[in-house]
Amino acid sequence: SMRGTLAATAADSGRDGWLIPLGLPTVQPITAWLDDAGLRRRVSEASLGRGATSGHDNTPIVLEMVRLRAERARLLGLGSHAEHVLAVETAGTPEAARGLLLDVVDAAVTNARNEAKDLLGGEERELHPADWAWESERLRAERFRVDDATVRPYFELERVLHDGVMHAASELYGLRFAERTDLAGYLPDVRVIEVFDDERSEPDAGVGLLLLDYYARPTKRGGAWMSSFRDQSRLLDSSPVVVNVMNLARPAAGQPTLLTMDEVTTMFHEFGHALHGLLSDVEYPVFSGTSVPRDFVEFPSQVNEMWARRPEMLARYARHVETGEPIGEELVERMREAERFGEGQATVEYLAAALIDLEWHSLTPEEAEAVTDVDEFEARVLADAGLDVPGIEPRYRSRYFQHIFAGGYSAAYYSYFWAEVLDADAAEWFVERGGLKRDSGDRMRREVLSRGGAIDFLDAYRRMRGSEPNTTALLRRRGLDSSVVGGRRAAATGRP
Numbered sequence: 242s243m244r245g246t247l248a249a250t251a252a253d254s255g256r257d258g259w260l261i262p263l264g265l266p267t268v269q270p271i272t273a274w275l276d277d278a279g280l281r282r283r284v285s286e287a288s289l290g291r292g293a294t295s296g297h298d299n300t301p302i303v304l305e306m307v308r309l310r311a312e313r314a315r316l317l318g319l320g321s322h323a324e325h326v327l328a329v330e331t332a333g334t335p336e337a338a339r340g341l342l343l344d345v346v347d348a349a350v351t352n353a354r355n356e357a358k359d360l361l362g363g364e365e366r367e368l369h370p371a372d373w374a375w376e377s378e379r380l381r382a383e384r385f386r387v388d389d390a391t392v393r394p395y396f397e398l399e400r401v402l403h404d405g406v407m408h409a410a411s412e413l414y415g416l417r418f419a420e421r422t423d424l425a426g427y428l429p430d431v432r433v434i435e436v437f438d439d440e441r442s443e444p445d446a447g448v449g450l451l452l453l454d455y456y457a458r459p460t461k462r463g464g465a466w467m468s469s470f471r472d473q474s475r476l477l478d479s480s481p482v483v484v485n486v487m488n489l490a491r492p493a494a495g496q497p498t499l500l501t502m503d504e505v506t507t508m509f510h511e512f513g514h515a516l517h518g519l520l521s522d523v524e525y526p527v528f529s530g531t532s533v534p535r536d537f538v539e540f541p542s543q544v545n546e547m548w549a550r551r552p553e554m555l556a557r558y559a560r561h562v563e564t565g566e567p568i569g570e571e572l573v574e575r576m577r578e579a580e581r582f583g584e585g586q587a588t589v590e591y592l593a594a595a596l597i598d599l600e601w602h603s604l605t606p607e608e609a610e611a612v613t614d615v616d617e618f619e620a621r622v623l624a625d626a627g628l629d630v631p632g633i634e635p636r637y638r639s640r641y642f643q644h645i646f647a648g649g650y651s652a653a654y655y656s657y658f659w660a661e662v663l664d665a666d667a668a669e670w671f672v673e674r675g676g677l678k679r680d681s682g683d684r685m686r687r688e689v690l691s692r693g694g695a696i697d698f699l700d701a702y703r704r705m706r707g708s709e710p711n712t713t714a715l716l717r718r719r720g721l722d723s724s725v726v727g728g729r730r731a732a733a734t735g736r737p
């Protein structure tokens with residue numbers, strides 16, 4: 242089927258044979274499936290060479306943007322662009338963000354090196370960046386035997402939605418969900434759900450509306466997201482209308498929609514954003530729902546993903562579409578191990594990109610002026626941080642780092658990790674308190690979900706959690722904690 246897709250891609254651009262389009266990150270997923278080592282290298286070199294070829298060289302643009310951003314920060318009386326950006330983020334300062342990233346370097350690098358050894362099966366050579374995905378795929382298939390055909394029958398869309406996603410929200414926050422077939426969405430496919438809250442003084446008055454737009458169509462942007470049509474605010478007496486969008490393949494007529502574990506996780510994730518919008522209880526629309534800093538906005542959504550994997554939840558919603566049998570613990574365990582395998586490499590490539598971003602944007606105008614070689618700058622950043630691991634390239638090299646040079650994430654690529662520290666830490670807190678418990682949900686709702694952007698986020702987190710966030714929970718989750726003794730309190734750097 243992949244050959245068919247690549248042939249169609251070639252035909253679309255008027256060529257013969259197969260055409261391999263490049264995806265955003267450095268590692269191209271297709272390299273996992275290319276058995277020809279020479280072809281893997283061609284793809285990998287094309288990926289790494291983006292924005293560096295004659296006629297399409299982004300080098301001068303990168304250097305100029307870095308200089309201009311440094312200059313603007315100086316004009317505003319700040320030390321660097323990163324200082325400017327971080328001032329309104331939860332992290333507060335570039336030092337705090339850098340401290341968080343550097344805190345996990347040792348554990349990530351140790352694990353990545355062990356993974357490389359594992360992949361090479363004791364051979365004494367270095368793994369080529371082009372081969373990492375391919376070797377991983379071989380090992381994963383052989384060791385964990387997890388494939389979509391085995392897993393998908395346990396994840397039927399309606400069951401996942403009602404007995405999974407909505408059930409968790411009901412237990413935690415006392416919400417009820419009613420499909421409003423009398424209301425039309427913006428397309429016939431789009432479902433409209435009214436959300437009710439048992440605790441409200443008028444329980445029959447809905448909290449808001451949630452639209453579900455789950456199926457792919459040719460004109461739809463790729464990926465999954467939540468967005469808001471109307472924000473909650475007391476000032477304007479307005480209740481929220483939000484949407485969860487995904488790109489699921491539509492099944493043949495009359496067939497159920499079966500999901501991969503990734504898609505299930507994404508459904509819980511987007512629902513977490515939806516809850517942030519729906520449970521908002523603020524005066525001013527500017528602070529409503531998900532109007533929070535970038536390094537906090539992913540916290541409610543990421544923490545909601547935890548319910549997809551809790552044993553009590555799986556037993557409830559992950560049932561075979563034909564037999565109704567709950568998914569076996571042994572299969573769940575294999576899925577978990579397969580996910581963890583490769584976290585060392587994934588963490589290293591992420592940290593590398595996040596630090597390159599922070600360092601570019603921590604330069605003063607004079608320092609920025611002095612940098613003329615992008616490759617040299619990147620190499621120095623990675624060597625200084627101890628992230629120069631053979632075989633692992635940064636998730637993005639500067640010349641094709643869209644997030645920071647063409648998107649809104651300059652000096653903020655660290656924020657995914659920041660939110661994950663909070664999310665992993667909060668997930669442990671939920672588990673310590675017995676899992677799906679209403680009083681935990683009430684606390685999360687009172688301190689975080691209802692408050693939108695009208696709070697100090699770390700204070701809110703502390704009030705919910707009862708202590709400082711700690712990076713060890715994240716290391717444990719990523720399976721990176723074996724090499725860490727004790728783990729450091731995140732607060733050692735001032736902030737998590």
Ligand SMILES: [Zn+2]
Pocket residue numbers: 510514539542
């Ligand atoms: Zn998200």
